[in-house]
Amino acid sequence: MKLPWYPLSLFSISLTTTLCVYLAIGNPQPEEAVNLNLSATIAPVEASNSIQQGQAIILNGKTYKIPWTQWQQGDKTRIGISDIGAMNLLGLELLSTDDPSLQPVRWFGTNSNQPLPILARFIAPYRYLDITELIQLAGGQLQVNNNTLELNFPIAQINNIRQGNQTWGKRIVLEVDRPTVWQISQAKGHGVVMISGKASATKLSNYGASSSPKPLVNTDEDDLGSPVSQTPESSLFSLEDTGNLTKVHVDLPTAHGLNVFSLSNPNRIVIDVRADGMVPKEIVWTPGIIWRQQLVTINNGRKKTTFPVNWLEIDQRSPRISLKPITTNFNGQTGTAPLVTTAQKWRAAAAINGGFFNRNNQLPLGAIRQDNNWLSSPILGRGAIGWDDKGQVYLNRLALRETITTATGNNIPIAFLNSGYIKAGVSRYTSEWGQSYTPLSDNEIIIVVENNQVIYQQQARKAKSQSYPIPKNGYLLTIRKNAVASSLLSPGTNLTLQSNTIPTEFNQLSHILGAGPLLISNRRIIVNAVSEQFSKGFQKQKASRSAIGVTKRGTIMLVAVHTRVGGSGASLDEMAQIMQSLGATDALNLDGGSSTGLVLGGQLIDRSPVTAARVHNGIGVFVNP
Structure with missing residues (x-):
C-alpha cells in the first residue's frame, strides 16, 4: 500500500529558497538546489x-x-525506523538526549545548536x-x-568536490544539490561512503574512478593494523560510479576512521579522516539503558x-531490565x-560478545550458566561474572567442583561439564x-x-566417528586418557552426584558467564593473566x-574498545585503567580481537559489521513489557 502524505504535525518547516516544495506523493521534485531551515515544534503524542x-x-x-514499524496515530499513519538503523541507513547523526521519547538529530538543514527533534x-x-x-522533507x-x-529518494547531483589538510587529518567535502542519504562501511585500511547521488564524468575522471575497488574484508584475527601511526597520503580517495550510487573509496591510515556528517547552505556531505573522530554522546535509549561514547585518556607510564x-x-x-x-x-x-544475528534471534535489545570458544569446532571454552542450567562449565579457574534477576552481581575467579560417588564409596572427580x-x-x-x-578425542x-x-x-575409537545419544533423564560421561x-x-552401578561452585557465592546466582582475566576487584586493578592460565603473550597483547563491569551505583557496564588514537589496541592493563576511569569498581575482560562487538537496537554500534567475526556466545540485555 502507498501511504498518503499528511500535514506536518511534528515540525514547522520554512524553505529558504524561492522554490515551493510540495509535500505530496507524485508532485514534481525541484531541479535546483534546495536548502532547508528547520525550526521544530513538538506535537503531543x-x-x-x-x-x-x-x-x-x-x-x-x-x-x-533494518527493523521498521508502521502505526496509526489519530487519523494519520506513521512510519518508524530503528534509531541505529536510521543512523546507518540515512546518515542521521544522533545527538545526546536524556529523554528516550525524543531524539535530536543533525541532518543537512540542522546543526548541533539547533537540532531536529524526532519523536521516538x-x-x-x-x-x-x-x-x-523527514522522508517528506527529503522529497x-x-x-x-x-x-x-x-x-525511494530523488538522486542528488554532486556539484563540487574538494579536499584539504587539517591539523587532525584530512577533510573531503562533497557539495550536493539537495539533501540525500548515505551509508558508511569501513575495515582496516579502507573505508567507503555510499552516497545516493551522481557525479559528472569529469569529476569521476579527475578523482580516479575505481573499476576494481578494494574489497571490504577483515582478513586478520584483529582489525588493528600496524602499531605505528601513519599520516594520510596527499590523495586518499577515489570515486566509483554504480548507477544512482556514488561510492567514495577512502584509504585509511593506521587507527584512523571516518566521521561523516552533513551541512547546509550549500548542502554538503563532509567526510573527516581522523584518529580522534569519535563525537562524544550520551543517549538515554530507554529507561534502564544509557548509550555512551567518549574519548577516555589514561596515564600510560610517562x-x-x-x-x-x-x-x-x-x-x-529495574523491573523492566534483565x-x-x-x-x-x-x-x-x-x-x-x-x-547481531544472535541478539535478534533472542530478541535482545542490546548485547555484548561473551566468553572464549574454539573457532574450529565452534564449542565453548568457559563458564556459561543460564537460568540455573550449566550450558558449559568454567575452565582453569578463570574470571567470571554471576548475577540474578534481583540485581545481585558477583565477580571472582570461578571453579566448578563436581564429584560422582558410587554405591561402594568410590569418589570420581568430574573435570568439566558440557565443555569443549x-x-x-x-x-x-x-x-x-x-x-x-x-567424542572430541580418540579412544574415549x-x-x-x-x-x-x-x-x-x-569404548569409542576415532574422534568424531560416532554420536551417542544423551538421555534427558540423566547424562553421559566420557573418560579420556584412561x-x-x-x-x-x-x-x-548406582551413582550420586554432588556439584558446587568455588567460591560458593556463585551457587545462588542464576546466570554466570566466564572469560578472563579479572581486571578490577573492589576498585583495585588486579590483572594477572598468568594466574588464570593465559599465556604471557596474551598478557602483553594489544x-x-x-x-563487563559494575559501578558503585550497582549498574552494569558493557564496554568495547578498539584502537587508541593514532595507534594499536589496548593491553589488559590499559583496559583495566579504562574501566576504572569509567567508574567500574569490579570488572572482567571478555573475549576480544575480532570477536569484540557491542549491539544496540539490532545494530553494531562499535564497529563496521564487515570487520566483526562470528561468536559463540554473549550477554543479552532484555527490556520486559
Whole structure:
C-alpha cells in the first residue's frame, strides 16, 4: 500500500529558497538546489497502535536488514525506523538526549545548536524514530509491501568536490544539490561512503574512478593494523560510479576512521579522516539503558594515551531490565554466528560478545550458566561474572567442583561439564550440550547414566566417528586418557552426584558467564593473566577489547574498545585503567580481537559489521513489557 502524505504535525518547516516544495506523493521534485531551515515544534503524542512491522527496508532498490514499524496515530499513519538503523541507513547523526521519547538529530538543514527533534517510541526490542516528515522533507516516497518497507529518494547531483589538510587529518567535502542519504562501511585500511547521488564524468575522471575497488574484508584475527601511526597520503580517495550510487573509496591510515556528517547552505556531505573522530554522546535509549561514547585518556607510564570508547550502562535492578547469557544454538552448544544475528534471534535489545570458544569446532571454552542450567562449565579457574534477576552481581575467579560417588564409596572427580576443553579425566555432558555427544578425542570411554544408574558403556575409537545419544533423564560421561578405571562405572552401578561452585557465592546466582582475566576487584586493578592460565603473550597483547563491569551505583557496564588514537589496541592493563576511569569498581575482560562487538537496537554500534567475526556466545540485555 502507498501511504498518503499528511500535514506536518511534528515540525514547522520554512524553505529558504524561492522554490515551493510540495509535500505530496507524485508532485514534481525541484531541479535546483534546495536548502532547508528547520525550526521544530513538538506535537503531543497521541495513543497509537502498531499495525505492521518488518525487518527489511529497500532503499532506492537495495535491500537492508533494518527493523521498521508502521502505526496509526489519530487519523494519520506513521512510519518508524530503528534509531541505529536510521543512523546507518540515512546518515542521521544522533545527538545526546536524556529523554528516550525524543531524539535530536543533525541532518543537512540542522546543526548541533539547533537540532531536529524526532519523536521516538519503544517497541521491544527496538527504539523507533518517527521519520514520516523527514522522508517528506527529503522529497522521498515510501511504500509498504507485506513485511518490507520501500523508500525511494530523488538522486542528488554532486556539484563540487574538494579536499584539504587539517591539523587532525584530512577533510573531503562533497557539495550536493539537495539533501540525500548515505551509508558508511569501513575495515582496516579502507573505508567507503555510499552516497545516493551522481557525479559528472569529469569529476569521476579527475578523482580516479575505481573499476576494481578494494574489497571490504577483515582478513586478520584483529582489525588493528600496524602499531605505528601513519599520516594520510596527499590523495586518499577515489570515486566509483554504480548507477544512482556514488561510492567514495577512502584509504585509511593506521587507527584512523571516518566521521561523516552533513551541512547546509550549500548542502554538503563532509567526510573527516581522523584518529580522534569519535563525537562524544550520551543517549538515554530507554529507561534502564544509557548509550555512551567518549574519548577516555589514561596515564600510560610517562605519557597519556587516549582511547575511543563505546559503552552501555544497564540498570539491571529495574523491573523492566534483565540480562542473561545468549548462545547461537538453541538446541545445543555447537555453532557461531554474528553477534547481531544472535541478539535478534533472542530478541535482545542490546548485547555484548561473551566468553572464549574454539573457532574450529565452534564449542565453548568457559563458564556459561543460564537460568540455573550449566550450558558449559568454567575452565582453569578463570574470571567470571554471576548475577540474578534481583540485581545481585558477583565477580571472582570461578571453579566448578563436581564429584560422582558410587554405591561402594568410590569418589570420581568430574573435570568439566558440557565443555569443549579437552583434558585427561572424566567429563560430563547433559541435554544442554545437545541431543547427542560426539567424542572430541580418540579412544574415549563412553558411559550413559539414566536415573542415577549406569546403563551402558562403550569404548569409542576415532574422534568424531560416532554420536551417542544423551538421555534427558540423566547424562553421559566420557573418560579420556584412561584417567579412571572404567570398571568403577560398569552397567548397573548406582551413582550420586554432588556439584558446587568455588567460591560458593556463585551457587545462588542464576546466570554466570566466564572469560578472563579479572581486571578490577573492589576498585583495585588486579590483572594477572598468568594466574588464570593465559599465556604471557596474551598478557602483553594489544588488541580490541570487550569488558563487563559494575559501578558503585550497582549498574552494569558493557564496554568495547578498539584502537587508541593514532595507534594499536589496548593491553589488559590499559583496559583495566579504562574501566576504572569509567567508574567500574569490579570488572572482567571478555573475549576480544575480532570477536569484540557491542549491539544496540539490532545494530553494531562499535564497529563496521564487515570487520566483526562470528561468536559463540554473549550477554543479552532484555527490556520486559
